[in-house]
Amino acid sequence: MTQLRAWLTADTPVSRNHARAIQAYLSWRALASNPLTMIGLLIVVALVVFATLAPMLAPQSPVAQDLTQRFIAPGTQYLFGTDEFGRDILSRILYGARVTLYIVVLVAVTAAPVGLLVGTVSGYFGGWVDAALMRITDIFLAFPRLILALAFVSALGPGIENAVLAIALTAWPPYARIARAETLTIRTSDFIAAARLQGASGFRIVVGHVVPLCSSSLIVRVTLDMAGVILTAAGLGFLGLGAQPPLAEWGAMVSSGRRYLLDYWWVATIPGLAIFVVSLGFNLLGDGLRDVLDPKSS
Amino acid sequence: MSQPLLSVEGLEVRFHTPKGIVEAVRGIGFEVGREKLGIVGESGSGKTMTGRSVLRLIRPPGEVRAKRMVFDGNDLEAIDEVAMREIRGRRIAMVMQDPKFSLNPVMKVGDQIAEAYLVHRKVGAEQARKRTLDMLAAVKIRDPARVYDLYPHEVSGGMGQRVMMAMMLIPEPDLLIADEPTSALDVTVSMQVLAILDDLVTQRGMGLMFISHDLNLVASFCDRVIIMYAGRIVETCKASELKQAKHPYTQGLLASLPRIDRPVGELSVLSRDPAWRDGPVVVDGKMVG
């Protein structure tokens, strides 16, 4: 153990992998030294675990109705109580985690690469390519994101996939901005000039050298953005434009519980709490990651 | 030397950093009267920290300790913050290195100068304005009324530094600390600024602590010189006797300067001996400790 630690904190790495291991270990130690970041990480890990294991963890079916069991307050029988159809809220929260995770992952894997590509191409090639791409980015940045997403969804029809598409369409511009700024500083460095002298094509330089270097600041931004994505998705669900019933979606659950708010507080309160906690988790994790990976912007 | 204005003994400045304690100043003592005292050293020698600790400007994680730090009967370590504010600006002022950074970018320079006067004098805005215009004229600014309404980014470096001097001298302090006041300026401009500074300090009979890395400048401008190395004073002497300095570090500094009257093929590179960190020091030509 102590030997491993010595190896991981060595001042002079003996190989490339050793250097990477040291770097990773030091970053981890910096992350782990902040308790709030660890809480964030815990929340995000819990989201993933609950979402994957929902069928095993859920005490009941998320959709099975039992009108004899309506509006039972949280207690020993039902940890989070039951809703207006007698469904177990705990089970619905667990299955709802799947919907949330699904949306988050899908937005991250669609919006981030698009933004990265637009930004790096724009920054690397410059000139009119840059001017045109940045104009488009600016136009999208100047839009009200939620309202545009609403308009998209209302045109495409409600549903998770359309919600994801709408959010992704409005989420990429900030990534493009960040990637472009990073690219502009990397572009003029000597190792890029060296790669170019060796005959590497523009495409190869962008994909092989520029993109990997932009990634860390982008990861930070995407993590922080996931909180916003969760809130937007929940907002769409709340307005009835996201996941459709009987699918358990936290925003929609708040919306349906709203009618009974003053009599049966838990029906709307608990799903909202779930949204808040998960969103807070991404924010805490993102904040910590930023301090470690991208200290200049904090 | 008559009654000293400021006398310091055993001054220490240290910084608590995640990687341990950094000692910027390690137990120095000196006195300043109504004279021009030069403090010379390389960057990191502790000269700036010495100036700032006199005004109690060192903030956490920095920490200042001294056996004795007395300004005109006031124990600078013991008095409270309110009393300290009466000293700052009013009794001791400081001109900083670069007017580009040391002037507030969103305030008119005239208002900044007037503010320095208004804090310490119970006068109306009209009179403060008049004093400010006089002061601008005193630092040889040709069109004070126009300059009053300029913002810092609209004035040149030399003019900015004159504004800074006007701002620091307007409450008529007894001691002025000048921390590298000319190193951000062009050579010709810096000579003009120094001449104005010299005039005003001499006229008003103030004390001056002139902090610089420029040995020649200090030798020609000041009455006495303190040489700092690694947070300590290694040599103290009259400016006129600097050429006969005894400490090997001072001699090394002098030897690394180009001289027009004695051209050499290759300037010697300053070598630093770790033993100087705690070795004997020179006071007025005599080895001590």
Place this chain on the structure above:
Amino acid sequence: MTDSTVTSATGSSRFPSRYVWAGLKLVGSVALTFFGLLLVTFLIGRVVPVDPVLAAIGDRASHDTYEQVRREMGLDLPLWQQFASYVLQVLKGELGKSVLTANTVVDDIKRVFPATMELATTATLFGVAFGVPMGVVAAVNQGRWPDQIVRLLGLFGYSMPVFWLGLMGLLLFYGILDIAAAPGRVDFANLDVVETWSGLILLDSALQGEWEVFFDALHHLILPAAVLGYLSLAYISRMTRSFMLEQLRQEYVTTARVKGLSEARVIWRHALGNVMVPLITVIALSYANLLEGSVLTETVFAWPGLGQYLTASLLAADMNAVLGATIVVGAIFIGINLLSDLLYRLVDPRAK
């Protein structure tokens, strides 16, 4: 001609033209962004599965009528011509008719917008009044408990779904404590008591001397404005803190201390004076974001504003109303950005 006259001549001719150039650039970029907004809303309108012709004439009309109406609506023209006429229409201030209310969308928006503006403005005032001082206090006490509290409050605000926060506010302050007013803009008895002049009910009731309505409206406004204002506070306090930390490291702050100024004056006059410059953009952005946030809060508080109008239109698939509201909010967004840009130039002496 001597040298000096040459320089003064070019100097005087360059100055106005530089301003004109900067102004043209600004106008151009605003126009381009607005054009982009119209293009996006136009394309959204094209992909709608609802057939606009059928929506207008119903599905019992004959084929000939269908074709005729289709031509009348210009739907047989090439796409770019349709877009061109769409742009012209919008520029003329025509956004079509709402199926839901049977009014023109422009009239509808004129009616509902003041309610949203009243809410968003109050919320922003709340956010600025509390967020700026909190950010300053946090920065001055960096790493100590006031900083931790402000950071945590900010993070919570960033993470909270605003519609849920609204519901929780209603539950606590209306349901349990019974100190807040019920949802809605005024009590039922006070509806339509004051004439609509500006549409801002606080202003109108005050001008007409209807103080009962005024205080009733204020009572109704406090909770939704506080909920939205909390979002604004989270954002503004966080940005203020980070700007302030940057400014406190600057050398002019030391200068201010050397002058013998009190710490309060150093912080609130000198450092904050410099923070106000970038903060203008932040406040403008936060105001724009509140217009969005109002979409979700208005539903919760039964607030008869743009958000509720938009939501109702969305659920009824009333595309004219949806796109019209989107254009209006988008245009306001662009307008606010422009305004913050101009204000920035006004406040920062370096930008002139």
